[in-house]
Amino acid sequence: MSDSYTVGDERENEQDGAAADRADGRNVSTPDPVDETTGETTPSIQHIADADTVIEAADLTVHYGDVEALKPVNVRLPAQEVTAIIGPSGCGKSTFLRCINRMNDMVDAARVGGELRFRGKNVYDEDVDPVALRRKIGMVFQKPNPFPKSIYDNVAYGLEIQGYDGDMDARVEEALRGAALWDEVKDQLDESGLDLSGGQQQRLCIARAIAPDPEVILMDEPASALDPVATAKVEDLIDELAEEYTVVIVTHNMQQAARISDKTAVFLTGGQLVEFGETNRIFENPENQRVEDYITGKFG
């Protein structure tokens, strides 16, 4: 371990323990220790067994106009684990995340090449309806963005547009409990979501994302606008979410990635996925020199 590596030992050990517990408890197949390298551009990508792959990128590229935002990405993200995507600003980590639920569609100039498979289906196929895709893949954004509606309506919205006609109250409560917000807001469900604090708003957004029970939850730097206390709460929550959902989280905060994730993908400048694998290994013993430099704070 390098001198400048700033994650405290205690925390690291915690993280080790948690990851080990989880792997043991849920029979997640561990990545093949033998490197299946996929060409020169992505030398350190560990592959996982197909059965556990939820999201798979195959030569996925993104261009904004003439600018190449993402060099061909090949990676498989495992089910029911937290995958952290880290990297310096402008490295394409958010771009990659937004490919997964096709939020890049909203950017006029964005062009996507290659394939991004969700449960084996290329989401960029002609016959894919992005609306249907996004109903299976929830998203939490950088800045808390509750609708200017009541807390209840915020959580219920996803279910409403999907035409859910079951016990809405129960689902709202379940989602709020899932987001560790129920006890704080159960007496003010009719009040505006905007009246909550920033951290509560972000947990409300998480409740909103999990209410329709998606398979995957994408998080784009969900704690970057929060204070340390609220950040800790959101991180705890992410840990719990991974028991039910596949979580892919973009963060610029390496300690956070080390604390909460099982797998880590490192993007570096130029939109290149440089290394992917077990979080512990990436942080303790990265294969790629640039990744090591980045993680140890030599740049980025």
Next chain:
Amino acid sequence: MSGSSDVADLTRAGSDIPAGRNLAVRGVFFACALLTVLTTFGIVVVLFDGALGFFREETLFGLLSGVLGGVLAGSPAEAWAALRTGLGTQVTVREFLFGVEWSPIIRPRSYGVLPLLWGTMLIVVGSALIAIPVGTATAIYLSEYADRRVRKVVKPTLEVLAGVPTIVYGFFALSFITPIIQRFFPGTGTFNVAAGAIVVGVMIIPMVSSLSEDAMSAVPDELRNAAYGLGATKFEVSTDVVVPASLSGVMASYILAISRAIGETMAVTLAVGMQPNITLNPLEQAQTMTAYMVQIGISDVSVGSIGYQSLFAVGLLLFVMTLGMNLLSLWIKGRYQEAYR
């Protein structure tokens, strides 16, 4: 403790900022602002005084000069007569506001403004029924659906529509809309409410669409993304998120458009006619408050006659209505902004 020589000199005297220029600039700007305030004040005074003449037979100005003239001429009787005239009642406010017969020039005279108000309301309701749905849909299209190139063409085109002189809209109603109405409803006269309402509706569409689009574009993308991320369709994002979040601006645009329809003059004078009429049949002719004012303004009624005075009373009522609408729009804007920001 440091000596005074170490203290930074931040006083104006110690700098090279000219003191006088600031004051002069401030003075010029203040004078410009004052000009509009004074003009508004002058208009309000003239309107009120003129309207007073309608109800009291004599304006306040006329009353004062009459009394003063009598006193100066040493004739108390003359001053008394002027005072009596000035304080007498020509038309009661009640008759004006609730009377259903408007004929201030032709005998038997009656001074109920309701037929004119009714004509104005028919235009307002009719044009709002056209402009609000079409304008709102246009705004949603421009803000949420249209790609940049389409918006670049459509938005300026709409604003051209807003720049067409209203008299041209009047011709358009007479020469284009009315003939079409007559084809479907033979027997419809040259002047009819429907043509006026349609043409005013078209006229105020840009107001609704442009102001609403501004409000919708100002809705932060984070809110849209939140809904898209949940699997909302474009339509759901528009109706569930964008419109509610921009409601204050959208409502304000409706009210400003309605206010414009109330005050609209030339097009309705040409299209709707000059016949005060309380009717629900849009194929009949009617007369709006504004059209009446045009009629009297270009007629040969003499200054000081009741026909002349009625201009001010109707004008004052119009002013109160549009002022009320503008205040309402401000209130709505402030109120909803609080709830949504």
